[in-house]
Amino acid sequence: MIDHLGIQVADVDASAKFYLEVFAAIGMREVMRFPTPGGTFVGLAGPDGQPTFWLGPPNGPETRELHVGFRAPDRAAIDAVHEAAVKAGAEILHEPREWPEYHVGYYGVFLRDLDGHNVEAVHHG
Numbered sequence: 001m002i003d004h005l006g007i008q009v010a011d012v013d014a015s016a017k018f019y020l021e022v023f024a025a026i027g028m029r030e031v032m033r034f035p036t037p038g039g040t041f042v043g044l045a046g047p048d049g050q051p052t053f054w055l056g057p058p059n060g061p062e063t064r065e066l067h068v069g070f071r072a073p074d075r076a077a078i079d080a081v082h083e084a085a086v087k088a089g090a091e092i093l094h095e096p097r098e099w100p101e102y103h104v105g106y107y108g109v110f111l112r113d114l115d116g117h118n119v120e121a122v123h124h125g
Contacts, residue, residue: 002052003052004051004052004053004054005052005053005054005068006041006053006054006055006056007054007055007056007066007068007115007117008056008057008058008059008062009055009056009057009058009113009114009115010058010062010114010115011114012039012040012041012042012055012056012057013040014114015042015055015113015114015115016030016042016044016055018088018090018113018114019044019053019055019113020044021084021087021088022081022084022085022088022090022111023070023081023084023121024080024084025072025076025077025078025080025081025084025121026046026070026071026072026073026077026081026121027046027047027073028044028045028046028053028070029044029045030042030043030044030045031043031044031045031049031050031051032051038056038057038059039056039057040056040057041054041055041056041057042054042055042056046070046071053068053070062115062116065116065117065118066117066118067117067118067119067120068117068118068119068120069108069119069120069121069122070119070120070121070122071121071122071123071124072121072122072123073123074123074125075096075107075123075125077121077123078096078107078108078109078121078122078123079096079109081109081121082095082096082109082111082121085109085111090111090112090113091111091112092109092110092111093110093111093112093118094108094109094110095109096108096109103124105123105124105125106122106123106124106125107122107123107125108120108121108122108123109121
């Protein structure tokens with residue numbers, strides 16, 4: 001259903017570094033970067049190499065929290081995301097665990113990115 005998603009961040013380079021470090025365990029990598037008169041945009045991809053998650057400069061003040069969930073290949077990747085997030089100093093909203101209220105096998109970790117957004121890594125086991 002979703003082809004790609006872009007979010008505005010206060011510091012594109014710092015946010016790209018954060019996402020690449022924290023979500024490396026799910027295969028996230030930078031595949032595109034291009035400057036515009038309004039600032040730099042960075043396209044991040046998973047194992048398929050398609051830039052589906054974009055970081056860009058703000059057009060104005062951010063007033064709403066976003067929630068973004070990234071699919072992980074297994075529970076070990078979720079645990080690795082958690083470990084990387086702790087190492088990066090991210091606020092952990094919910095430590096890795098199964099969430100049976102969503103469905104049996106839903107295993108995820110929830111954290112805040114540098115702009116206060118609720119980001120998640122999830123495995124549907």
